[in-house]
Amino acid sequence: MNKxxxxxxxxxxxxxxxxxxxxxxxxxxxxVIMLTPLLWMLATALSPNxxxxxxxxxxxxxxxxNFGDAWFFPGKIGLNPDxxxxxxLMNSLIVTIxxxxxxxxCDSLAAYVLAFKEFPGKNLLIFLALATLMIPxxxxxxxxxxxxxxxxxxxxxxxxxxxxxxxxxxxxxxxSHFLSVSKELVESAKIDGASDFRIYSTIVxxxxxxxxxxxxxxxxxxxxxxxxxxxxxxxxxxxxxxxxSIGFFQGQNVTQWGLLCxxxxxxxxxxxxVFLLCQKFFVGGIQAGAVKG
Amino acid sequence: xxxxxxxERAAYYLYxxxxxxxxGIFIFWxxxxxxxxxxCKYSMSSINKDPKFVGLYYYKNLFxxxxxxxxxxxxxxxxxxxVPFSLVLGLLMAIMVYSKLxxxxxxxxxxxxxxxxxxxxxxxxxxxxxxxANLSNSVVNQxxxxxxxxxxDWLGDPQWAMFVIILVSMWKGLGYxxxxxxxxxxxxxxxxxxxxDLDAVTPWKRLTKITAPLxxxxxxxxxxxxxxxxxxxxxxxxxxxNGGDPFGSTSTLITFLYDQGxxxxxxxxASAISVIIFVILSILTVIQKRMTDED
Numbered sequence: 001m002n003k004x005x006x007x008x009x010x011x012x013x014x015x016x017x018x019x020x021x022x023x024x025x026x027x028x029x030x031x032v033i034m035l036t037p038l039l040w041m042l043a044t045a046l047s048p049n050x051x052x053x054x055x056x057x058x059x060x061x062x063x064x065x066n067f068g069d070a071w072f073f074p075g076k077i078g079l080n081p082d083x084x085x086x087x088x089l090m091n092s093l094i095v096t097i098x099x100x101x102x103x104x105x106c107d108s109l110a111a112y113v114l115a116f117k118e119f120p121g122k123n124l125l126i127f128l129a130l131a132t133l134m135i136p137x138x139x140x141x142x143x144x145x146x147x148x149x150x151x152x153x154x155x156x157x158x159x160x161x162x163x164x165x166x167x168x169x170x171x172x173x174x175x176s177h178f179l180s181v182s183k184e185l186v187e188s189a190k191i192d193g194a195s196d197f198r199i200y201s202t203i204v205x206x207x208x209x210x211x212x213x214x215x216x217x218x219x220x221x222x223x224x225x226x227x228x229x230x231x232x233x234x235x236x237x238x239x240x241x242x243x244x245s246i247g248f249f250q251g252q253n254v255t256q257w258g259l260l261c262x263x264x265x266x267x268x269x270x271x272x273x274v275f276l277l278c279q280k281f282f283v284g285g286i287q288a289g290a291v292k293g
Numbered sequence: 294x295x296x297x298x299x300x301e302r303a304a305y306y307l308y309x310x311x312x313x314x315x316x317g318i319f320i321f322w323x324x325x326x327x328x329x330x331x332x333c334k335y336s337m338s339s340i341n342k343d344p345k346f347v348g349l350y351y352y353k354n355l356f357x358x359x360x361x362x363x364x365x366x367x368x369x370x371x372x373x374x375x376v377p378f379s380l381v382l383g384l385l386m387a388i389m390v391y392s393k394l395x396x397x398x399x400x401x402x403x404x405x406x407x408x409x410x411x412x413x414x415x416x417x418x419x420x421x422x423x424x425x426a427n428l429s430n431s432v433v434n435q436x437x438x439x440x441x442x443x444x445x446d447w448l449g450d451p452q453w454a455m456f457v458i459i460l461v462s463m464w465k466g467l468g469y470x471x472x473x474x475x476x477x478x479x480x481x482x483x484x485x486x487x488x489x490d491l492d493a494v495t496p497w498k499r500l501t502k503i504t505a506p507l508x509x510x511x512x513x514x515x516x517x518x519x520x521x522x523x524x525x526x527x528x529x530x531x532x533x534x535n536g537g538d539p540f541g542s543t544s545t546l547i548t549f550l551y552d553q554g555x556x557x558x559x560x561x562x563a564s565a566i567s568v569i570i571f572v573i574l575s576i577l578t579v580i581q582k583r584m585t586d587e588d
Contacts, residue, residue, distance in 0.1 A: 034407075037423065053431070141323075142563050143326035162319070257422060260422070271411075275410045286473070
C-alpha cells in the first residue's frame with residue numbers, strides 16, 4: 001500500500017514537472033514571438049545596410065554605423081543642415097518633462113483643496129474633473145487646433161504642452177489618495193499655524209509618493225508616445241518631437257533599412273530604459289489607472 | 294473643523310485655477326465649439342474669418358456619402374476582430390504567467406509588456422517594413438517563400454492590409470490586457486482552485502467554469518475600454534497604409550477626421566465627424582455602465 005502511494009506520488013511529481021516544463025517552453029515561445037518585431041528592428045539596426053530588408057534575427061556582421069548615419073540623417077535631406085536626431089530627442093524630452101512635472105503640480109494642487117477644503121462650487125469642480133474623462137480627445141481636436149492657431153502657437157512647445165497640463169485622471173487619483181491620508185493630520189498642522197501651501201508641499205505631497213510615481217509613469221509614457229496632436233500642430237521640422245519625425249522620415253521613401261531601424265530604436269530607447277528601471281511602478285500604475293480611469 | 298476665513302477661502306480657488314483653466318480652454322470649450330462648428334462651413338485656410346452657418350448640411354452630406362459608411366464599416370471590422378481576439382489571447386497569457394508551474398513571472402510580465410510601452414509610430418514602421426508590398430521581398434514574404442508558401446501582397450490587398458493593421462494593434466495591446474487580467478486573477482481565492490483540484494476538474498472546465506466567470510468584471514471593463522479605444526485607432530493606419538490605402542479599405546473614423554479636417558482643411562465637416570464619434574462613444578460608455586452595474 002505504502003509502496004503504491006509512493007509510486008503515485010512520484011508519477012504525480014513527474015507529471016507536474018513535465019507540465020511545468022511544457023508551460024515554461026510555451027511561454028518562452030510566446031515571449032520570443034511577441035518580441036520578434038523589436039528584436040528584428042534591433043538586429044537590422046546593427047547590421048550593415050542591404051538592398052532588401054534582412055529576414056534574420058541575428059546580425060551577420062555587427063556595426064554601429066547605422067546609428068551614426070541615422071543621427072545625422074535629418075540634416076542630409078535638404079531641409080536644414082543643422083538638424084540631427086538630437087533636435088527631435090530634445091524636443092521630445094522638453095515636452096515630456098514639462099507635461100509630466102507641470103501636470104503633476106496642476107493635478108495635485110487642485111486635488112489638495114478638492115480633498116481637504118470646503119468652498120462653494122467644490123462639488124461642481126469634482127464633477128467636471130470626472131467629466132473630462134468622458135470626453136474623448138478626438139472630439140475636441142478641431143476647436144483645439146483653432147485655439148492654438150489663434151494664439152499663434154502653431155509650431156511651438158506651448159502647443160504641445162499646455163493643453164495637457166491637467167488631467168481628470170490625475171486629479172481623481174491624487175484626490176482619492178489624499179482622502180485616504182488622515183484629515184486630522186492636515187488639520188493639526190493647520191492648528192500649529194502652517195500655511196496651506198506649506199501643508200501641501202511638506203506634508204501631503206511627501207505622503208503621496210506612490211501616486212506621484214504612478215502619475216509620472218503614466219504621463220511620461222503618454223506624452224513621449226503622443227503622435228497625432230504634434231503631427232497636427234508641428235509642421236515645422238525643427239519643432240517635431242521624435243515620434244512625428246520618425247513618421248516623417250519613414251514617409252520619405254527611405255530604403256536604408258538599417259538606418260530607419262536605428263532611428264526607430266533611438267526613438268524607443270529612452271522610454272524603454274525608464275520602463276526597465278522602474279517596471280514595478282509601471283505595472284502597478286497601469287492597474288491603478290485602469291481601475292480609476 | 295476649522296472655519297476658514299474669507300481670504301483663505303478665496304485662496305483655495307488659486308489652487309484649482311491652473312487645472313480647471315486648462316480644462317475650460319482645452320476640453321470643455323472645444324467640446325461645445327465642436328457641436329457648433331459641425332453646423333458651419335469653416336476652412337482651415339481662412340481661420341480668422343467667422344464660420345458660416347450651414348445647419349445640418351455636413352451631417353446630411355456624411356450620412357449620404359459612401360465614404361463615410363466605408364469608414365464606419367472599416368472601424369467596425371477592426372474593432373470586431375481586434376478586441377475579442379486580444380481579450381482571449383491576453384487572458385490565456387495571464388493565466389499562464391499566473392500559473393504556479395511558471396517560474397520567473399516578473400521576467401515574462403516585463404518582456405510581454407514591452408510592446409505596450411514601445412511607441413506605436415516605431416512599431417507600426419517596423420510592421421510596415423516587415424509586410425511592405427512595394428518590396429517584392431518583404432521580410433514576411435521571404436520567410437513565406439522559404440517554407441514554400443506563395444507571396445502575399447500584404448499592404449496592396451484590402452483584406453490583408455486590414456489584417457496587418459489589426460495584427461499590429463493586437464500585438465501592441467496584448468501586454469496591457471495581460472497585466473489587467475493578472476490583476477483580476479490575483480483577486481480569485483486559491484481555495485476555489487484547490488477544491489477544483491480535489492474534484493479532478495479538467496483544465497478546460499477550470500478555465501470556462503471557474504476562471505472566466507470569476508473574471509467577468511475585468512472582462513467587461515476591458516471589453517468596454519478596448520472597444521472605445523479601437524474606435525479611435527489612428528497611428529497604425531496613418532503609418533502603415535498612409536491613412537487608408539488601398540482604396541480607403543483601412544481608413545477609420547479618426548483617419549477620416551484627420552484627412553477631412555487637417556489634410557483637406559474642412560473644419561466644419563471634421564467637427565461633424567467628431568460629434569458623430571462622440572455620440573458613438575457615449576452610447577458605448579452607457580452600455581458599459583449598464584453592464585458593469587448589472588454585475
